[in-house]
Amino acid sequence: MTDISPLDQARILSEALPHMQQYDEETIVIKYGGHAMGDEETAKNFARDIVLLEQTAINPVVVHGGGPQIATMLKRLGIVSEFAAGLRITDAATIEVVEMVLAGSVNKQIVGYINDAGGKAVGLCGKDGNMVKASKTTRTMVDPDSHIEKVVDLGFVGDPEKVDLTLLNQLIGYELIPVLAPLATSHDGQTLNVNGDTFAGAIAGALKAKRLLLLTDVPGVLDKSKKLIPDLSVKDARKLIADGTISGGMIPKVETCIYALEQGVEGVVIIDGKMQHAVLLELFTNQGTGTLIHK
């Protein structure tokens, strides 16, 4: 900011006013992907952005991932893990590590940065207050060799089924910033690993959030020639999943956007979280940066 004149600084703030008014008292869910966490400076800027939202009478709810951080810990422990349709196949040993990393180190680091920036963040996961109940996930996949469809059992992986907002609404009411790790409880009390995007969609849908921002490490949804698609209809998104243009971790992200729109979330975007102040750029300027998914 130092090379900007005080008058320009005032103009920038003034131009943000209509955007701030648009989101006044609204809830915005921000999914902070493991790949978006990047270096310390970016993470601290992300935390400042979240505190700024809270300060301008917006209710931010942060849902985080941590896929790369889980991978590092699993590797250190010599546990091999595989993915199907962008989801980690999670056995009994893996779920212990997933919970330790997501609800432990990753969650508390984000809480720490937000609190250092002057916010009051509270770190929880979907198990707290019975917030998210999930059922075990299976996915139907086509075997690449035989081309026959088969059902893949993903182990301790869940799809959210029911969100209880009691605890979240209490926190939001007290101007606390919820920071949520994507873990849920099954109906028989088991801990389930939920994809961070899917979890964020369930929370945004239940809260009827005004916006859902998915922060990742790519500029948005890319086409076959790796060019950014600035806006994408649900119909075209489904086609891109079917023809393989959208693959891996981008599948749950786009599916989440579709689900959130169906649940009444007004705007859903996938943006590059490694860009400094990605959240402020997206919400408080006219410069949309990533992929906007719409009906």
Ligand SMILES: Nc1ncnc2c1ncn2[C@@H]1O[C@H](COP(=O)(O)OP(=O)(O)O)[C@@H](O)[C@H]1O
């Ligand atoms: N069409 C696509 N456009 C952009 N990214 C894609 C696409 N298809 C697959 N991907 C992959 O999806 C990744 C983002 O998902 P993921 O790794 O789960 O991120 P995060 O940790 O942020 O949730 C990208 O880094 C990219 O490798």
Ligand SMILES: CC(=O)N[C@@H](CCC(=O)OP(=O)(O)O)C(=O)O
């Ligand atoms: C079931 C499943 O795949 N869970 C994810 C949870 C973390 C996550 O989603 O992290 P990102 O947002 O950084 O990708 C996993 O185990 O990696």
